[in-house]
Amino acid sequence: MKALQKNNTWDIVDLPKGTKPIGCRWMFTVKYNADGTVERYKARLVAKWFTQTYGVDYHDTFAPVTKMNTIRVLLSLALNLDWTLMQVEVYMSLPPGYRVTDETGNVCKLKKAMYGLKQSPRAWFGRFTTTMKKFGYQQANTDHTLFIKHKAGNVTLLIIYVDDMIVTSDDTVEIEGL
Numbered sequence: 720m721k722a723l724q725k726n727n728t729w730d731i732v733d734l735p736k737g738t739k740p741i742g743c744r745w746m747f748t749v750k751y752n753a754d755g756t757v758e759r760y761k762a763r764l765v766a767k768w769f770t771q772t773y774g775v776d777y778h779d780t781f782a783p784v785t786k787m788n789t790i791r792v793l794l795s796l797a798l799n800l801d802w803t804l805m806q807v808e809v810y811m812s813l814p815p816g817y818r819v820t821d822e823t824g825n826v827c828k829l830k831k832a833m834y835g836l837k838q839s840p841r842a843w844f845g846r847f848t849t850t851m852k853k854f855g856y857q858q859a860n861t862d863h864t865l866f867i868k869h870k871a872g873n874v875t876l877l878i879i880y881v882d883d884m885i886v887t888s889d890d891t892v893e894i895e896g897l
Contacts, residue, residue, distance in 0.1 A: 720817065723764060729811070729827035731819055740810040740826045741766055764814050766829075783844045783879045785864035790885070793865075793876055797887040803894055807884040844879070851877070854897070868893065 723729070734740060743766045750758045797804040811827045813819065848858060851866045856877065859865035868875040873890035875897070888894050 720814070726831060728831045729829050731813075731824035732810075732826060732828045733824050734810055734826045738810055740812045742812050743814055745815060766811055783864045785878045785880045786862050789862045789865050789878055790880070793878055793885060793887055796876070800889060802887045802889050803891050805886045805894055807886065847879070 743764055746763045746765050748761045748763075750761060752758045794804075796802065809829045811829055813825065813827060819825070848866075852858070854868070855870065856866040856868045856875075859867060862878075864879040866877040866879075870890065870893060873888065873893065875886065875888035875890055875893045877884060877886045877897070886894055886897060
């Protein structure tokens, strides 16, 4: 907990109305020396998809990373066309065993990624892509992390960068619905 607090991983806040926090859990491992003696005990806080199956892309890591030029173009469009720009925030339940001393909040608003997972980013991005296509978005051929929706003459653009999402559009109703 001290390491997470030192790294400024989250802020403790009240959960905004209409949002649902993702869960978390502690993962404990023991690291051994070559002679079999205990080197150290490790604890890792893992957000949501914490049930990984060994042997299924377990040693591969994946992160959806957009091209920097895509981010620049998206931000330039939003600025020059006076579009609404939104960054999505992620709320996580308080870690098991964590107590808030001053009663100021009941969830963690993540400011940094919760690392340590191997398969979950790939699984999450696959599910995200399928969901966005169901909502009428098309995945760009030039950058697989860019999603585009054309509706009634309006355009909505969404990009994913690891665990962040930026949305811009000339359609405020679409952004609110999203």
